[in-house]
Amino acid sequence: MKSSGPISPSAVAYSGPLTIDHTTKIKARVYKDEKWSALNEVFLWVPEGNENLKITELQYHPLGEDGVAEKEFEFVEFKNVGSSPLDVGGFHFAYGINYAFPSGTLIDSGGHLVIASNDSAFEARYQLSRSENIQVN
Numbered sequence: 001m002k003s004s005g006p007i008s009p010s011a012v013a014y015s016g017p018l019t020i021d022h023t024t025k026i027k028a029r030v031y032k033d034e035k036w037s038a039l040n041e042v043f044l045w046v047p048e049g050n051e052n053l054k055i056t057e058l059q060y061h062p063l064g065e066d067g068v069a070e071k072e073f074e075f076v077e078f079k080n081v082g083s084s085p086l087d088v089g090g091f092h093f094a095y096g097i098n099y100a101f102p103s104g105t106l107i108d109s110g111g112h113l114v115i116a117s118n119d120s121a122f123e124a125r126y127q128l129s130r131s132e133n134i135q136v137n
Contacts, residue, residue, distance in 0.1 A: 007031055020044050020055070021051065023044065025041060026041070026042050026044065027040070028040050028041075028042075030061065050086065052080055052086055053078060053081075053086055053088065053107070054078065054080075055076060055078055056078065056079040057075070057077035058076050059073065059074055059076075061074070062074065072121040073117070073121055073122065073125055074116070075115060075116040075122055076114070077112055077113070078107065078112060078114075079107075079111070079112040080108065080110065080111050082109055083109050085107065085108050086106065086107045086109075087104075087105070087106050088105050088106070088107060088113075089101055089102060089103040089105045089106075090103060099115050114128075
């Protein structure tokens, strides 16, 4: 049984980067197997002076593996695109993800930081450390 109908023929697939340069609310749904997911909402607050902090990757509902649920592979990646270290200590998610950056967390220029649902699952699947190029003072 379909819920809320099919994708509109006039819908346009968006595949480019999404620039968020001011405080924004995003609403999203996933269409899979002829069904729509529940509506998900996230409020992204962009504090002034931190325009060099970018969300560069968001992995929501990835494929799972035998014995490992898909949720274990979810992550958000941040990147400092500026020319000097960026202090993100004290930044926190207030909805959807329960995480606060520890005081003194710096992301080096060009560095990235990943918040993963499960550090071990992330590192095993992607063969990457989730916290390259960060410093916690």
